[in-house]
Amino acid sequence: MTGRVFVIGLGPGDPSLLTGEARAALDLCTDLFGYFPYIDRIPERAGVTRHASDNREELARAGTALALALTGKIVGIVSGGDPGVFAMASAVFEAIDTGPPEWRALDITVVPGISAMLAAAARLGAPLGHDFAVVSLSDNLKPWALVLSRIGAAATAGFALALYNPISRARPWQLGAALDHLRTILPGETPVVFATAVSRPDERLDILSLAEADSARADMRTLVLIGTAETRRIARREGRDWLYAPRAAAKVSA
Amino acid sequence: MTGRVFVIGLGPGDPSLLTGEARAALDLCTDLFGYFPYIDRIPERAGVTRHASDNREELARAGTALALALTGKIVGIVSGGDPGVFAMASAVFEAIDTGPPEWRALDITVVPGISAMLAAAARLGAPLGHDFAVVSLSDNLKPWALVLSRIGAAATAGFALALYNPISRARPWQLGAALDHLRTILPGETPVVFATAVSRPDERLDILSLAEADSARADMRTLVLIGTAETRRIARREGRDWLYAPRAAAKVSA
Numbered sequence: 001m002t003g004r005v006f007v008i009g010l011g012p013g014d015p016s017l018l019t020g021e022a023r024a025a026l027d028l029c030t031d032l033f034g035y036f037p038y039i040d041r042i043p044e045r046a047g048v049t050r051h052a053s054d055n056r057e058e059l060a061r062a063g064t065a066l067a068l069a070l071t072g073k074i075v076g077i078v079s080g081g082d083p084g085v086f087a088m089a090s091a092v093f094e095a096i097d098t099g100p101p102e103w104r105a106l107d108i109t110v111v112p113g114i115s116a117m118l119a120a121a122a123r124l125g126a127p128l129g130h131d132f133a134v135v136s137l138s139d140n141l142k143p144w145a146l147v148l149s150r151i152g153a154a155a156t157a158g159f160a161l162a163l164y165n166p167i168s169r170a171r172p173w174q175l176g177a178a179l180d181h182l183r184t185i186l187p188g189e190t191p192v193v194f195a196t197a198v199s200r201p202d203e204r205l206d207i208l209s210l211a212e213a214d215s216a217r218a219d220m221r222t223l224v225l226i227g228t229a230e231t232r233r234i235a236r237r238e239g240r241d242w243l244y245a246p247r248a249a250a251k252v253s254a
Numbered sequence: 255m256t257g258r259v260f261v262i263g264l265g266p267g268d269p270s271l272l273t274g275e276a277r278a279a280l281d282l283c284t285d286l287f288g289y290f291p292y293i294d295r296i297p298e299r300a301g302v303t304r305h306a307s308d309n310r311e312e313l314a315r316a317g318t319a320l321a322l323a324l325t326g327k328i329v330g331i332v333s334g335g336d337p338g339v340f341a342m343a344s345a346v347f348e349a350i351d352t353g354p355p356e357w358r359a360l361d362i363t364v365v366p367g368i369s370a371m372l373a374a375a376a377r378l379g380a381p382l383g384h385d386f387a388v389v390s391l392s393d394n395l396k397p398w399a400l401v402l403s404r405i406g407a408a409a410t411a412g413f414a415l416a417l418y419n420p421i422s423r424a425r426p427w428q429l430g431a432a433l434d435h436l437r438t439i440l441p442g443e444t445p446v447v448f449a450t451a452v453s454r455p456d457e458r459l460d461i462l463s464l465a466e467a468d469s470a471r472a473d474m475r476t477l478v479l480i481g482t483a484e485t486r487r488i489a490r491r492e493g494r495d496w497l498y499a500p501r502a503a504a505k506v507s508a
Contacts (some may be wrong), residue, residue: 016278019268019368058501067370084375090383093498097488104490109414110376112368114273122364129344131404133387133413142503146412150385153411157404159387234351236358244347247312 003069004028005106007089009082009113010038016200017114025111029076033065034088040076041170054176056140066095066103086136086164093243116223117162120195123205125234125242127193127225130249132160137167137174139163144174148181154184161226169219175215175224186210191227191243194218206231208239257323259283261343263336264292269454271368279365283330287319288342302492310394312345319464320349320357326473334466336369340390340418370477371416374449377459379488380497381447381479384503386414391421391428398428402435414499415480421472429469429478436480440464445481445497448472461487461495 006025011017025171026032031038037050044050051060062077069075070125079087089110094153121128132153139147154161161182165234180190188211196204196219205218210226218224234242260279265271280286283302286293290306298304307315316331323329333341343364350357376383387408393401408415415436420429433446442465450458450473461469462482472478481497488496 011273014275017273017366019265019271019273021268024270030268082372082376084372084380084382086383087382089376090498091502093379093488093496094381094500096496097486097498104488108496110379112271112372112376114366114368115372117370118338118366120334121303122336122343122366125347125364126338126343128338128388129340131387131389133385133408134382135385141501146446146503150411150413153407154387157407158400159404159408178313187458206418231348233352234347234358238359239279242347242350242362244351246348247344247395 002105002107003072005066005069005092005108006076006111007083007092008076008078009106010027010041010078010080011114012081012116012119012199013041013197017119017199019111019113022111022113025109030066030074031150032078033061034078036091038080042247058088059095059173062088062091063093063099065079066092066099066106069239070102070242079113081090082113083110084112085115087132107218116164116198119198120223120225121192123195123198124193125229126244127191127227128160128162128245130160130245130247132162132173134162134164136164137178138165138171139174149177152185155182155226158228158249160228160231163226166224167215169221175218179210179213179215183210187229190229191231191233193225193243194222195225196222198223205240207243230237255268256359256361257326258328259320259362260324260330260365261333261337261346261362262330264295264332264334265368266335266370266373266453267451268294271373271453273365273367274311276365276367279363280330282328284328286330287315287321288332290504304410306508312342313349316342316349316438317347319445320346320353323360324356335369336367337364339369339388365373370418371479373452374447374477374479376477377449377452378447380498381445381481381485382414382416382499384414384499385418386499387411388416388418390418391432392419392425393428402432405432405500406435406439409436409480412482412503414485417478420476420478421469422474431471433464433467433469437464441483444483445485445487447479447497448476449479450476452477459494461497
């Protein structure tokens with residue numbers, strides 16, 4: 001008997017940022033798979049087996065979950081944010097692509113979620129309101145030279161940047177190197193935001209300039225946003241300043 | 255008396271893709287502003303004044319809404335998808351930046367939503383599972399040469415692309431020109447998806463190759479996704495094929 005698979009985006013953390021579709025999918029599942037901090041976010045429910053695992057085990061986790069679905073279980077594979085942005089959806093389809101043919105017959109639903117970049121941008125104003133690029137700084141599965149060439153190309157072309165996976169214990173220097181590279185391309189006053197644990201109780205948002213941005217402020221829960229020469233900052237007497245990307249590109253008047 | 259402003263993302267269309275935060279914000283508002291098809295999506299409620307307007311009037315709409323909030327109303331400004339991605343949030347902060355100083359004291363909350371690109375990607379598998387760039391094809395507020403240079407730079411650097419605002423009555427040829435430009439950079443077999451009205455009853459998803467992609471299939475409700483040389487397609491006997499971006503960049507083995 002063929003079961004069902006839901007690849008579910010839990011959003012950035014606050015339960016109010018879950019969609020109705022995600023809630024409904026979680027309620028259907030008999031088995032939940034995911035990185036343990038994400039599994040920990042889901043309220044326990046009788047009759048549901050929870051399979052929490054470490055990160056860096058995405059492909060093995062996906063294979064185990066798909067094999068279980070084939071026995072008739074209703075399997076949920078959860079990610080923080082959106083499952084399609086540097087998260088479990090790629091691993092699930094990679095497992096299917098390289099796995100037994102019967103996995104292709106599974107009924108798979110990817111349930112989108114509020115990604116970290118959208119949640120962080122919302123807190124700040126509209127820093128991603130014009131063209132932007134989204135890059136993972138992890139060089140676990142791609143060469144570091146490729147990461148640098150991509151962020152360089154994007155910044156040169158005038159894209160704002162959302163940088164995922166900026167730093168970890170195993171990758172301590174990459175964010176610093178990325179910021180150094182961007183300093184050779186963008187003005188020092190370009191806004192940089194370190195958005196950590198957005199929507200969670202320990203949320204922290206640091207608005208800095210590229211010149212002063214220090215990678216030591218980031219941790220594994222940080223999303224880094226890099227503005228462009230056009231990003232505007234609105235100073236406020238009370239409350240955090242706002243950042244936004246104007247709708248018109250400055251070069252329009254050139 | 256200072257009122258409140260919510261800039262609310264309604265998601266791609268299906269009410270199940272609304273977040274809890276968006277529902278709660280809509281329930282608080284005394285006045286709703288937005289492009290009329292988005293206002294039409296919101297169930298009517300006694301005591302709420304609806305201010306629907308045409309598109310291309312973003313800045314005027316934002317100014318009217320902010321001025322009303324200053325009289326003590328609780329104002330909601332709605333966008334389809336996410337308000338921070340080519341939508342109302344940029345217009346709101348641009349209005350504040352260029353408006354009277356008292357607007358800076360308003361209590362403004364941007365409520366993120368499931369953007370069209372995340373919803374479309376979820377339907378297809380994980381085509382945005384690796385580095386990607388997000389570009390508006392509208393040349394209303396930026397020169398067309400800048401649009402072309404950005405999509406060219408992103409495709410050359412190996413980014414997948416999500417193209418917003420691909421076509422309209424006033425901009426009939428831009429998508430065709432963009433596809434022609436991409437054909438000079440990417441292999442003809444690169445997957446291209448025209449994702450129209452995602453999550454709505456008339457949803458249509460066309461998976462094509464770049465060689466055969468024809469802009470006549472797109473309309474104002476279409477999001478266009480462009481894969482990379484690495485995008486994989488999983489053929490299925492029943493159901494739509496899946497597309498995904500492998501987690502590893504191919505050049506890792508080079």
